[in-house]
Amino acid sequence: MRLSDEEVALVLNSLTGWKLDGKFIVKKYRFQEFLKGIAFVNDIAQLSEEKNHHPFISIDYKMVTLKITSWHAGGLTDLDISLAKQYDTLYEKYN
C-alpha cells in the first residue's frame, strides 16, 4: 500500500542521504574507485532480481545514484523503504 506523505516524511528522517524526488526517493553513493561502484551496482542488481523490484541506476564515474518507487502503487511503499535500507547495508562493505 502506498505510504502517505506524512509517513514518507517520517521515514526519510530515519534514513541517511535519501531524498524525496516526486514519487521517488533518491540517493547518491560515492566510491573511491570506479570499479568498486560497478561492484556495488552488481550487488544492487542481484537484490533487485530477487525482490523483482528494480531501481533506476545511474553511474557517473565514481558516483552511483539509485532512484526507487513502486509503479503499481503509484508512489512509495514499505518495500521501497526496506530496499533503501538494504542498499545502504550493501554499500557499507565498500567503505
Added chain:
Amino acid sequence: MRLSDEEVALVLNSLTGWKLDGKFIVKKYRFQEFLKGIAFVNDIAQLSEEKNHHPFISIDYKMVTLKITSWHAGGLTDLDISLAKQYDTLYEKYN
C-alpha cells in the same frame, strides 16, 4: 583533438542509434533480460577502465543508456567515436 560539428555529423551517419546531445553522443541499448543489461554494463566498465575514458551509464530496467564525451577536449573526439563502435560490438553478443 575535438571534432568539428561537420565531422561529428558525418561520423554519426556511419553509426547506428547514436544521437548528438550537446557535447555528448548518446545511445539506448535494449535487452531481453535485466541481468543481460547488467552484464553489458560490466563489459563497458572493463573497457572504460582500460581506456581510462568513462561514459555516463544509466540503467532503466532492461534499457541501458550510454552517453560519452571528452572533457579535456570540450567535446567529441576520435576516442569517443572509436569507443561508441566498441560498445556496439560488445552489445552484439547479447542479441
